[in-house]
Amino acid sequence: MLYLKKIDEKNKGKEALYRQVADSLKTAISESRLPPGSPIPSESALCTHFNVARSVVRQALALLVDDGFILKQAGRASVVAPRMKHRRNLQNSLSLHAQLEREGTPLQTSVIRLEAAAFPAEVAAFYGDINGLLLERVRYIDDEPISYVKTWLPKAFASLSSEDLIDQSLHRQLQERFNRQPQQGRNQIQTVPCDKTLAGYLKVKKSDALLQLQACYYDQHGLPLEWFTAWHRADRVVFDIAVDASLENNIQVKDFQRAIK
CATH class of the missing domain: 3.40.1410.10 (Chorismate lyase-like)
Known part of the structure; x- marks a missing residue:
């Protein structure tokens, strides 16, 4: 997942981890590295990529859902939401x-x-x-x-x-x-x-x-x-x-x- 910027170890204590994970995903979405309709990586994959606990990833994803960046789908992987024009x-x-x-x-x-x-x-x-x-x-x-x-x-x-x-x-x-x-x-x-x-x-x-x-x-x-x-x-x-x-x-x-x- 080279399109997702990892968390800098020096910055881990400067801002809540889930916000840093969310910001990395937002940037990838805004720059179309994760285009509308594309699936969001699994929680396990995100935990491994960012080296954080599953609870951190879940908080980040919940924030992105609230902000309209991600659509949750019952029984299916979450996807990037269509862009509002x-x-x-x-x-x-x-x-x-x-x-x-x-x-x-x-x-x-x-x-x-x-x-x-x-x-x-x-x-x-x-x-x-x-x-x-x-x-x-x-x-x-x-x-x-x-x-x-x-x-x-x-x-x-x-x-x-x-x-x-x-x-x-x-x-x-x-x-x-x-x-x-x-x-x-x-x-x-x-x-x-x-x-x-x-x-x-x-x-x-x-x-x-x-x-x-x-x-x-x-x-x-x-x-x-x-x-x-x-x-x-x-x-x-x-x-x-x-x-x-x-x-x-x-x-x-x-x-x-x-x-x-």
């Missing part, structure tokens, strides 16, 4: 944070960087400027990464700090501090291969495919507000798009076709 509606400009908040699902955010930077050419065309801010974040649910986001912002938001955005909504900060909110824009979706950097942030394999969302929004005054690219784990996020044949297929955004081709 979080849905994002792309028909409106509500952020992922706001949509999950409405569902009662807390979204955690770590900020990798927020700094002044030169815009790439397509972003510079959108803003009509060559410099601004680069914001990079990883979003989590229950401490599991679900998306990595790279956002380009105008210099008007230079007073924002990384601390302002830890576990916070960027859109809420822009509204409360600058009285600007997304009004119109365009979302583009495609499936892309994972690279080494994304695999590290999202805890997936480099061979995994990701759902890439690229978007740019204008605010209520018609001014360019935000340009971002977000890479989502396909096993954790689903994009919903409503269809209505009565709506005209027009994008009513000033100079939008100039900015995005």
Whole structure:
């Protein structure tokens, strides 16, 4: 069972043994080394692998059942539970944070960087400027990464700090501090291969495919507000798009076709 990290002898007294066993199994499940539907090793095998008593293994498995990682089956081996997918509606400009908040699902955010930077050419065309801010974040649910986001912002938001955005909504900060909110824009979706950097942030394999969302929004005054690219784990996020044949297929955004081709 090389996919299960053993307990370091130096750490045995630092945290309850059953939690260390549970964490090792959670990591293997989160990183798809134990994919959904696969059987959990027997109690005897886990006892031998971790060099712990059967009572420790049983506590660890009970914790994983309570946390929704494992499904118990009467008379059969327990299996890894199907992964819950979080849905994002792309028909409106509500952020992922706001949509999950409405569902009662807390979204955690770590900020990798927020700094002044030169815009790439397509972003510079959108803003009509060559410099601004680069914001990079990883979003989590229950401490599991679900998306990595790279956002380009105008210099008007230079007073924002990384601390302002830890576990916070960027859109809420822009509204409360600058009285600007997304009004119109365009979302583009495609499936892309994972690279080494994304695999590290999202805890997936480099061979995994990701759902890439690229978007740019204008605010209520018609001014360019935000340009971002977000890479989502396909096993954790689903994009919903409503269809209505009565709506005209027009994008009513000033100079939008100039900015995005």
